[in-house]
Amino acid sequence: MADPMKIRAAMSGDKVEVKVLMAHEMETGQRKDAKGASVPAHFIQTVTATHNGKVVLSAEWGPAVSKNPFLSFKFAGGKPGEKVSVTWVDNKGDKRTDEATIS
Amino acid sequence: MNGSRRQVLKGTSGMAVMGLAVTAGLFKPGSAWAQAWNKAAFETKTMADTVKAMGGSGATESKDVVINSPDIAENGAVVPFTISSKLPKTEAIALLVEKNPNALAASFGIPAGTEAGVTTRVKMGQTSNVIAVVKADGKFYYTTKEVKVTLGGCGG
Numbered sequence: 001m002a003d004p005m006k007i008r009a010a011m012s013g014d015k016v017e018v019k020v021l022m023a024h025e026m027e028t029g030q031r032k033d034a035k036g037a038s039v040p041a042h043f044i045q046t047v048t049a050t051h052n053g054k055v056v057l058s059a060e061w062g063p064a065v066s067k068n069p070f071l072s073f074k075f076a077g078g079k080p081g082e083k084v085s086v087t088w089v090d091n092k093g094d095k096r097t098d099e100a101t102i103s
Numbered sequence: 104m105n106g107s108r109r110q111v112l113k114g115t116s117g118m119a120v121m122g123l124a125v126t127a128g129l130f131k132p133g134s135a136w137a138q139a140w141n142k143a144a145f146e147t148k149t150m151a152d153t154v155k156a157m158g159g160s161g162a163t164e165s166k167d168v169v170i171n172s173p174d175i176a177e178n179g180a181v182v183p184f185t186i187s188s189k190l191p192k193t194e195a196i197a198l199l200v201e202k203n204p205n206a207l208a209a210s211f212g213i214p215a216g217t218e219a220g221v222t223t224r225v226k227m228g229q230t231s232n233v234i235a236v237v238k239a240d241g242k243f244y245y246t247t248k249e250v251k252v253t254l255g256g257c258g259g
Contacts, residue, residue: 028204028226030204056214056217057211059210060140060141060145060210061208061209062209063205064207064225065224066223066224066225066226069223069224070223073211074220075216076217076218
């Protein structure tokens, strides 16, 4: 199973700034191993961030997103103490959800 | 009898909603459709094709779309980008790297209440134009920037 994400959610003025660092190899499928065989692609395809059950950001990624992807965005309407949850799903169907408390 | 008529009505309106959702395709933030990965868009090689795959017919250049990134990236495996849009009603942001094997690197759905700006990191195989495409109020806008890469990100 994949390692947990690091999520920071902090107030920035009247908005909540969310920073997410995911642990994922993000293999493109273009690389070859030592024997010359292609390394199969393995990357995160969709990311969804929710706050109080409402989607605050959705993302679709290709294999060009860097290894251990970083994502940052801001949304309005959050308060300290509330939770932000982030879910990713990769092309092999693995998924992971983590949440953080707004500070 | 009335019951079956209701069924038919339900069925047709349901289909219409489905049709709408499919037309909106990639940009249906907040619905289950947002989870469907737009395979066609990620297989495109040029911006025009990507915009088509995202449901638009063309994009106009706009100064209200801003790409913030290093001009020269030392390591193509990790190039940080911040894309922001000053256009009202920004619904989606996409990032394309022209000379990567597939142009589209990432796309984001921006629901109301979320700031039209995202930061992420992508791989770049070589020096290339980077294109940010923004969908705002149903129209597509873009801006480009050249980023020089001194060490490619697609090698071993």
